[in-house]
Amino acid sequence: MDTQAINLKLDTDMTPNDSVESQHGNTRTMILGAGLAGLSAGLHLTSGYDLYEKEARAGGCAKSIYTEGFAFDHGPHILYSVDPYATQLIKRLLNDNFHAQGREAWIYHASTDVFTKFPFQANLHGLPVSIVKECIMGVMEAIRKKEQGDAQAPKNYEEWIYQTFGEGIAKHLMIPYSEKIWTISPKLMNYEWIGRRVPTPSLDQILEGALKDSSQLVGFNNEFWYPLDDGIEALPKSFLPHVAKPKTQMRATRISHKKKVVEFSDGSRQNYDFLISTLALPTVVKLIEDAPSYVVQAADELEYNSILCVNFGVNREKITNQHWLYFYEPDFYGHRVSFPMNLSPNTTPKGKSSVTCEVAYSKHRKLNRENAVERVVEDLIKTGIMNPDDTVCAENVKGITPAYIIYDLNHKKNTTIIREWLQEQDIYSCGRFGEWEYYNMDHSIMSGKRAAEWVNARVAANNEWAS
Numbered sequence: 001m002d003t004q005a006i007n008l009k010l011d012t013d014m015t016p017n018d019s020v021e022s023q024h025g026n027t028r029t030m031i032l033g034a035g036l037a038g039l040s041a042g043l044h045l046t047s048g049y050d051l052y053e054k055e056a057r058a059g060g061c062a063k064s065i066y067t068e069g070f071a072f073d074h075g076p077h078i079l080y081s082v083d084p085y086a087t088q089l090i091k092r093l094l095n096d097n098f099h100a101q102g103r104e105a106w107i108y109h110a111s112t113d114v115f116t117k118f119p120f121q122a123n124l125h126g127l128p129v130s131i132v133k134e135c136i137m138g139v140m141e142a143i144r145k146k147e148q149g150d151a152q153a154p155k156n157y158e159e160w161i162y163q164t165f166g167e168g169i170a171k172h173l174m175i176p177y178s179e180k181i182w183t184i185s186p187k188l189m190n191y192e193w194i195g196r197r198v199p200t201p202s203l204d205q206i207l208e209g210a211l212k213d214s215s216q217l218v219g220f221n222n223e224f225w226y227p228l229d230d231g232i233e234a235l236p237k238s239f240l241p242h243v244a245k246p247k248t249q250m251r252a253t254r255i256s257h258k259k260k261v262v263e264f265s266d267g268s269r270q271n272y273d274f275l276i277s278t279l280a281l282p283t284v285v286k287l288i289e290d291a292p293s294y295v296v297q298a299a300d301e302l303e304y305n306s307i308l309c310v311n312f313g314v315n316r317e318k319i320t321n322q323h324w325l326y327f328y329e330p331d332f333y334g335h336r337v338s339f340p341m342n343l344s345p346n347t348t349p350k351g352k353s354s355v356t357c358e359v360a361y362s363k364h365r366k367l368n369r370e371n372a373v374e375r376v377v378e379d380l381i382k383t384g385i386m387n388p389d390d391t392v393c394a395e396n397v398k399g400i401t402p403a404y405i406i407y408d409l410n411h412k413k414n415t416t417i418i419r420e421w422l423q424e425q426d427i428y429s430c431g432r433f434g435e436w437e438y439y440n441m442d443h444s445i446m447s448g449k450r451a452a453e454w455v456n457a458r459v460a461a462n463n464e465w466a467s
Contacts, residue, residue, distance in 0.1 A: 027459045030262060030270060033278030034246040035060020036441055037431030039236055040448025041276045042243035046456045050270065051244050052262075054251035058240060060278070061400075061432065062441060064231030065311070068394035071231040071347040072311040075400050076324065076338040076356050079225040079235070081442035089445065090225070093238035097227045099344065107173070107326045108383050115383075117209075118326060120173045121165055122201040124210040131172055132210050138166025139206055156409065158186035164200060177328035180335045182406055183305050183365040193407045193438045224323075226343040235441065252279070255287045257425040274426050274458065276451045280402060280433035281418050288425075295421050298414035302436060305362040307403035310334065310372045313394035314353040317341075320385045333375040334359040352393060355380070360403070372397050405436050428454050 027047050031038045034053035038060070042051050057063070063074045081087045091098050105118035109127065117123035121139075124132045142163055145151040154160040161174045178186045194200075201209070227234035240246075251265040255275070263269050277284045285291050285299035310333075324338040334357040341348035348354040357376040361367035373395050380386040405411075415436045422429050430451040432439040439447065 027273045027462065028271065029274045029276060029455050029459075030272035031276045031278070032252055032262070032284075033060060033431065033434075034058035034236075034248075035278055035431060036062055036236055036239075036444040037278045037434060037448035037451070038276070039239035039243055040445040041278075041430065041452045041455075042448075043239060044449045044452035044456075046452075047459050049244060049276075051246045052250045052252065052264070053246040053248045054265075056248055058246045058248070059233050059236040062232050062236050064233040065396055065398065067311070067396045068313060069349040070311070070313045070340075070352075070354050070394050070396075072309070072340060072354065072356055072396060073232045074398075075307060075309055075403065076336070076340075076358065077226075077232040077441065078323075078343065079232075079441055080223065081440075083442055083446060085449075086442040086446055090235070090442065094225075094227055094234060095238075097229055097234050097238075098225060099228045100223055100225050103222050103224055104321055104323045104342070105325070106322055107328070108332075110327075110329050110331060110382065115325075117213075119199040119201070121169050122199065122205045122209040124206070125213050131168070135166070135168035135172065136207070136210055138168035138170070139203065140166070142166040143203065154191065156187050157189040157191045157407075160191040160194070161186060173328050176330070177326065177335065180328055180330070181305075181360050181404070183360055183362040184303075184406065184408075188408055190407050190409055190411060192412060228344050229346050231340075231344075231347055232441075252287055254289065255284070255427075256289050257427065258290070260426070274428070274455045276448075276455065277422075277427055277429045278431035278434045278448075279429075281415065281429060281436045284422070284427075284429060284434070285418060292421065295418055298417040301408075301410055301414050303362075303406035303408040303411070304402035305360050305404050305406060306367075306399060306401040308359040308361065308367060308369060308372065309396075309398050309400060310355075310357040310359065310376050311396040311398070312355050312373050312376070312392050313348070314355060314386065315351075315391045315393045316387070317351045317353060319353040319355075319380075319390070322385075325383075325385075327379070332379050333357065333372070334379070337376070337380070362406075369397070369399075402433060405433070405438060407438070411436070423454075426458075 029045060029049040031041050031049055031051045034051055038051060042049060061074055062077060065072045079090060106115045107118055107120050108115055112128055114126050116126050124135055151163050154163050161170045165174060252262050253265055254263040260272050261269050282299045282302055285295060320339055322339055323342050324336055326336055327334060336358045338356045340354040340356060373392060377386060381388055419429055428451045430447040431444050435447055
């Protein structure tokens with residue numbers, strides 16, 4: 001980790017209009033999108049660049065929404081990282097606004113009216129004995145098959161679930177939750193994305209969590225960070241003093257990769273030497289003139305889901321101490337409910353509570369948006385978190401498309417085709433949707449850094465050749 005480089009970047013006291021502009025050389029880089037990846041790319045570039053953003057302000061997916069004194073994020077966000085560089089950079093950027101806390105994440109089982117801690121596979125205690133027994137026996141059988149060499153390499157995500165956790169855990173949570181959030185069968189997904197996304201506790205952890213209410217927090221985000229002020233938008237805001245001032249309300253409408261020109265919605269045209277794009281892969285391919293048919297086909301095959309974020313305030317304080325809550329059963333409207341007031345009290349007016357429910361939909365499963373707030377309220381009343389006489393004092397319902405990329409069985413092949421062709425055209429696609437990967441915010445920051453390093457290396461090579 002080059003902490004000295006972090007300090008140098010952030011201690012330079014750059015001003016958006018002066019310091020970055022004075023770095024202009026013969027090489028010009030254009031960045032499309034002022035979300036975390038684009039901002040990070042700007043922070044790490046060593047030559048001149050212009051930063052364009054289609055919205056009125058920077059932030060991308062990490063913006064916040066303000067309604068009746070409540071701050072809701074553009075989709076629920078928390079921060080955490082196992083990358084030392086990203087960790088130190090985020091802490092330096094947020095400075096006094098950085099706040100860490102232990103996770104309170106739970107799962108609600110409507111059929112038994114029981115809450116268990118997340119992750120399910122390490123916290124079976126409290127469920128009916130028959131379910132706990134079935135889950136433990138399934139894990140033991142999965143382990144036996146692996147040890148005896150009876151298990152073949154899984155062909156898809158569903159097979160990975162069964163081979164990793166056994167039939168009980170698969171049946172009672174993993175399969176139904178997967179179908180609910182991804183909107184397709186896990187048979188149609190690969191499992192290359194698992195990484196730190198699906199906790200895989202040891203047998204000792206599973207047994208301990210089944211025999212008693214374990215205080216052990218399993219998973220990478222057992223401690224997470226969230227700004228005290230300004231919601232999650234505090235993070236992209238913290239980049240702004242250190243990067244070129246974004247040119248806002250500038251939506252790219254066409255890209256000529258041969259002439260190296262981008263046209264914008266205001267009719268202007270800008271040249272570039274290198275292009276860093278944080279736009280979604282299918283979007284950037286559609287904008288490019290004369291993209292090869294095999295690249296267009298790969299982009300058309302990319303899968304994703306959308307999320308309806310149902311945000312509302314409740315006229316009662318601290319309706320729960322939980323940070324978020326999972327619902328895997330089909331009778332419940334959403335798949336996850338978060339409580340922003342527990343991420344930071346400054347997101348919510350005093351004496352009130354705040355709720356965000358995520359409802360997944362896609363071309364594979366349509367969405368009924370009618371009475372969305374009322375549906376979530378009814379679900380929370382069933383759990384006992386809300387009371388029948390609680391009243392809603394603010395609401396904001398917003399759809400996000402795309403929300404999560406879906407790792408279908410052709411994901412790696414198609415993304416590789418697109419990204420490799422783009423780089424051959426001096427276009428580096430980065431960020432969650434630019435790489436078409438299931439990225440957290442720290443991943444997006446590091447993706448932008450990699451894009452800048454790719455450009456920096458080429459600029460250095462060009463300068464060496466010219467000299």
